[in-house]
Amino acid sequence: MFTPLVRRRGLVADPAASLAEVAAAAGIGRTTLHKQYATRDDLLCAVGHRAIDLWGQAIDGVAGSTDPDGGLRAITAAMIPLGPQLAFLWRTPAFDHIPDLDERWHGAQARSLAVLKRAQDRGLLVADVPDWWLLQAFYSVIYVAAESVRNGQLAPLDAPDLALRTFLRGVGAQGTKEGS
DSSP: OOOGGGOSSSTTTOTTOOHHHHHHHHTSOHHHHHHHOSSHHHHHHHHHHHHHHHHHHHHHTTTTOOSTTTTHHHHHHHHGGGHHHHHHHHTOGGGGGOHHHHHHHHHHHHHHHHHHHHHHHTTSSOSSSOHHHHHHHHHHHHHHHHHHHHTTSSOTTTHHHHHHHHHHHOSOOTTOOTTO
16 A cells, blocks of 8 residues: 655645645556545545554554663654654644544553653653653654654664753753753
């Protein structure tokens, strides 16, 4: 089955791409694309569901982790390669209005938060930040690491450690006071 998700050029790379551009990027004809997806919305939904499937698989890989970090490094390493798909998911506001996609998204997000909460319970993350901030900060680090790998600025094998170190410690110098 044709999957526009795995293409570097196409819908994931350019959410505004026309169906003709998506078909060309996939190396298929527009008619073939239309046989699989009747409308652009159908294609968007399929890509969204696939992104959530991949995100869910990443989370499943660390569910119930007994690692000292509660699976934080493992989920970081699993999510960075999914960066383009996750960015597509996170930056497509239309998905908020598709009930089954929105429900699955919130489920994956809750499961991601559970991993962050395990790390928090183990003292790796501060306890005094809102859950939404934890998630957004984590997603941001994942996105930057994925983009840096894609742009050739960061080696794929180095990305999880740099992303995790940045998430856990930030980029401020030791002993620096806030607001100075």
